[in-house]
Amino acid sequence: MTPIVQLDDVRRSYQMGGETVQALRGLSLSIQPGEYVAIMGPSGCGKSTLLNLLGCLDRPSSGRYLLGGDDISALDDDSLSEIRGRRLGFIFQSYNLIQQLNVLENIEVPLFYQGRPEAEAREIAIQLAIRVGLERRLDHRPFELSGGQQQRVAIARALASDPILLLADEATGNLDSSSGREILDLFDELNAAGKTLVMVTHDPNTGERAKRLVRLRDGVLESDVRK
Amino acid sequence: MKASVLTHSIRSGKFRRAIRLGLRSLWLHRLRSLLTVLGIVFGVCSVIAMLAIGEGASYEAQEALKKLGSQNIILRSVKPPEEQKVSNNQNNYVLDYGLKYEDIARIQATIPGVTTIVPARVMREYVWNITWRVDAEVVGTVPWYPTMRNHRVAQGRFFTDTDQRFAENVCVLGDRMAQTLFPLESPVGKTVRVGQQYYRVIGIMEALSTASKDEVMQSTSTQPAVDRMFIPLETAKRRYGEVLFKRRSGSFEQERVALHEVTVKVDRTERVVPVALAIKDLMERNHKKKDYDVVVPLEQLKQAERTKQIFNIVLGSIAAISLVVGGIGIMNIMLATVTERTREIGIRRALGAKRNDIVTQFLIEAVILSGAGGALGVLLGISIPFIVTATAGMKTIVTVWSPFAAFTISALVGVVFGLYPAFRAARMDPVEALRHE
Numbered sequence: 001m002t003p004i005v006q007l008d009d010v011r012r013s014y015q016m017g018g019e020t021v022q023a024l025r026g027l028s029l030s031i032q033p034g035e036y037v038a039i040m041g042p043s044g045c046g047k048s049t050l051l052n053l054l055g056c057l058d059r060p061s062s063g064r065y066l067l068g069g070d071d072i073s074a075l076d077d078d079s080l081s082e083i084r085g086r087r088l089g090f091i092f093q094s095y096n097l098i099q100q101l102n103v104l105e106n107i108e109v110p111l112f113y114q115g116r117p118e119a120e121a122r123e124i125a126i127q128l129a130i131r132v133g134l135e136r137r138l139d140h141r142p143f144e145l146s147g148g149q150q151q152r153v154a155i156a157r158a159l160a161s162d163p164i165l166l167l168a169d170e171a172t173g174n175l176d177s178s179s180g181r182e183i184l185d186l187f188d189e190l191n192a193a194g195k196t197l198v199m200v201t202h203d204p205n206t207g208e209r210a211k212r213l214v215r216l217r218d219g220v221l222e223s224d225v226r227k
Numbered sequence: 228m229k230a231s232v233l234t235h236s237i238r239s240g241k242f243r244r245a246i247r248l249g250l251r252s253l254w255l256h257r258l259r260s261l262l263t264v265l266g267i268v269f270g271v272c273s274v275i276a277m278l279a280i281g282e283g284a285s286y287e288a289q290e291a292l293k294k295l296g297s298q299n300i301i302l303r304s305v306k307p308p309e310e311q312k313v314s315n316n317q318n319n320y321v322l323d324y325g326l327k328y329e330d331i332a333r334i335q336a337t338i339p340g341v342t343t344i345v346p347a348r349v350m351r352e353y354v355w356n357i358t359w360r361v362d363a364e365v366v367g368t369v370p371w372y373p374t375m376r377n378h379r380v381a382q383g384r385f386f387t388d389t390d391q392r393f394a395e396n397v398c399v400l401g402d403r404m405a406q407t408l409f410p411l412e413s414p415v416g417k418t419v420r421v422g423q424q425y426y427r428v429i430g431i432m433e434a435l436s437t438a439s440k441d442e443v444m445q446s447t448s449t450q451p452a453v454d455r456m457f458i459p460l461e462t463a464k465r466r467y468g469e470v471l472f473k474r475r476s477g478s479f480e481q482e483r484v485a486l487h488e489v490t491v492k493v494d495r496t497e498r499v500v501p502v503a504l505a506i507k508d509l510m511e512r513n514h515k516k517k518d519y520d521v522v523v524p525l526e527q528l529k530q531a532e533r534t535k536q537i538f539n540i541v542l543g544s545i546a547a548i549s550l551v552v553g554g555i556g557i558m559n560i561m562l563a564t565v566t567e568r569t570r571e572i573g574i575r576r577a578l579g580a581k582r583n584d585i586v587t588q589f590l591i592e593a594v595i596l597s598g599a600g601g602a603l604g605v606l607l608g609i610s611i612p613f614i615v616t617a618t619a620g621m622k623t624i625v626t627v628w629s630p631f632a633a634f635t636i637s638a639l640v641g642v643v644f645g646l647y648p649a650f651r652a653a654r655m656d657p658v659e660a661l662r663h664e
C-alpha cells in the first residue's frame with residue numbers, strides 16, 4: 001500500500017544572522033493510511049518544523065517528501081496551495097478561526113478556495129457541524145464560543161475537504177483537561193473511521209492515546225514505537 | 228493562464244463571494260472605511276461641481292458672444308473723459324462726440340473684407356400705450372439689424388427697405404416692453420407713442436438670454452436692463468435730426484452724437500482680426516479723442532476659450548492631486564489592514580488559498596473603497612451644481628462624461644494603490660503569517 005507520508009533524509013535549516021540553525025537533520029519517516037501518530041520531544045527539537053513540512057506550508061532544504069506517492073519538493077506555490085486545500089487538514093493550538101466569519105462560514109473556507117458551489121459547501125458544512133456537536137451554534141462567531149467549541153469548529157473545517165491527512169499542532173494545548181479529552185475522543189472517533197492523524201503534543205497522557213509514538217531530539221528521530 | 232483563472236473564479240461564484248467578503252470586512256470597520264474614502268469623495272465631488280459651474284459660466288459667456296456674432300466688429304460711442312469737454316462758453320456745453328456717418332463711409336471705402344455695416348442711433352425715451360409707460364431705448368437702425376446681431380423677430384416682421392426709404396413711423400418692440408405695454412392684447416398693428424410721435428407696431432423681437440442682454444446694455448448705460456424699440460434709421464434722422472442733442476435737466480450741458488453703435492460684418496472669420504486692427508487704426512487717425520470703443524466678439528470668444536482651457540487644466544491638476552492623495556490614503560489603510568490581518572492571511576493560505584486569491588481579496592477591498600468613494604463623490608458633485616443653480620441662480624452644466632470618468636478613474640485609483648498592499652499580503656510566507664502576534 002502507498003504510504004500517506006514518505007520522508008527520506010529530510011533536512012530543514014534556517015539562516016539566523018550569520019549562522020545556520022539545523023531544525024531537522026536527516027529525518028526519515030513513513031506513515032501508512034489509517035495510522036494515528038503522536039510526535040513528542042523537548043521544546044525546540046523540530047516538531048513544529050516537521051509538521052509544517054508535512055502540511056506543505058514549508059519545503060525541505062534537502063531530502064524528499066512524498067505525500068500520497070507524489071513528490072512535493074518540486075511543486076510551485078500554487079500547486080502546494082491546491083494540495084493544502086484538497087488533501088490536508090490543519091488543527092492549530094490557537095484554533096485560528098477567522099473572526100469575522102460565523103461557524104458555518106469558517107467550515108466552508110477550504111471549499112470556497114476549491115471553488116465548490118455555495119449550496120454544496122453549505123450542505124457539507126452543516127453535516128460537519130453536526131458531527132462535531134455544534135448544530136446549535138451554526139451562526140455564532142468565534143468570540144461567542146468556548147475554546148473547546150472553537151477547536152471543534154477548527155476540526156470540522158479541517159475535515160471539510162475530506163483530506164487524506166489531518167495535522168494537529170498542540171491541538172489541546174490551550175484547553176482544560178475535560179474539553180481536551182472531548183477533542184481527543186473526537187480524534188479517536190475520526191481515526192476509527194479511517195482518518196490518518198498526526199499530532200504534536202507535549203503531554204505524555206495525550207501522546208499515550210495515539211497508536212504510534214514518535215520521539216524527536218535535536219532534529220533527529222529518537223524513538224518510534226507502535227502499540 | 229491568468230485569464231483562465233479569472234474566468235474560473237467568476238464561473239464558480241468565487242468572485243461574487245470575494246466581493247461579499249470584502250464588503251463585510253469594510254463594514255466591520257465602518258468609520259475607518261468612511262474616513263479613508265473621504266479624500267476621494269471630496270476630490271471627485273469638487274472636481275465635478277467645479278467643472279459644472281465652470282462649464283455653465285463659459286457656456287453663458289460664449290452664448291452671449293455668439294449672439295453678438297463672431298464675424299462682427301462692434302463700434303460704440305463712448306463719452307470722453309470730463310476734462311476733454313469742448314466748451315463753447317462758461318455755462319453752455321455742447322459735447323460733440325462719438326461715431327460719425329463719415330466713419331462708416333471711410334470704413335466701407337478703405338477696408339476690404341467688410342460686407343455689411345449696421346449703424347444705430349440710440350435714444351433714451353419713454354414709450355407709451357395710452358397709460359402704460361416703459362422707459363426704453365429707441366434704436367434707429369437698418370433693416371438687416373436682426374440677421375447681423377442674431378436677434379430674431381418672434382412675431383410680425385422687422386422693417387424693410389421701403390419703410391426705411393419713406394421714413395415710415397413703424398417700430399418693432401422688444402419682448403419685455405411688448406408685454407408691459409400690451410398686457411392684454413397682441414401689440415402687432417397697434418400704435419405706441421414716443422414724445423409727440425406715433426409709431427405703428429409691426430413686430431416683436433425674441434427674448435434675449437440674460438447674459439447677452441447684459442452685454443448689449445454695456446452700449447449705453449449701466450442701468451438695469453432696458454428694452455429696445457427699433458425704428459428705421461431714416462425715421463430716427465427725421466424725428467431727431469441728423470445728430471442727436473441730449474439736454475440734461477438742470478444744466479445747459481448738451482450732447483451731440485450722430486451714431487451710438489455701428490456693427491461691421493466681415494466676410495470671413497479669419498479676416499475679423501486684421502479688419503479690426505485696420506478699423507482701430509482708421510478710427511485713431513480720425514478721432515482726436517478716444518470717444519469710441521471697438522469690441523471684437525471673436526477675440527473675446529477666443530479669450531473665453533483660452534480661459535476655459537486654463538480653468539480645465541487647473542481643475543485637472545486638482546483632480547489628479549486629490550485622487551493621488553485619496554489613493555495614498557487607501558494604500559495606507561490597506562497596508563495597515565494587511566498587517567492587522569497577517570494571521571488571517573496565514574490561515575487562508577493553510578486552507579488552500581493561492582497567492583492570486585489573496586491578491587484578489589485585498590484588491591477587491593481597495594477597489595470597493597475607492598469605487599464607493601468615487602460614487603459618493605459623484606452623487607455629491609452632481610447635487611452641488613443644482614444647489615448652486617437654485618440658490619445663486621448661476622447656470623451650471625454637468626456634462627454626461629464627467630461623472631462616469633470620475634467614477635472610473637477613482638475605481639482605477641483603488642486598483643493602482645491597492646496593488647502594492649495586496650501583493651505584500653500574497654507574498655507573505657504562510658508559516659510566518661500563522662506565527663504572527
Ligand SMILES: Nc1ncnc2c1ncn2[C@@H]1O[C@H](COP(=O)(O)OP(=O)(O)OP(=O)(O)O)[C@@H](O)[C@H]1O
Nearest residue numbers: 014016021022023042043044045046047048049050
Ligand atoms: N523561522 C525560523 N527561523 C529561524 N529558526 C527557526 C525558525 N523556526 C524554527 N526555528 C528553529 O528551529 C528549531 C526547531 O523549532 P520548532 O519550532 O520546530 O520547535 P518545536 O519542537 O516545535 O518547539 P516547541 O515545542 O517549543 O514548539 C528551533 O531551534 C527554532 O529556533
Ligand SMILES: [Mg+2]
Nearest residue numbers: 047048049169
Ligand atoms: Mg512547536
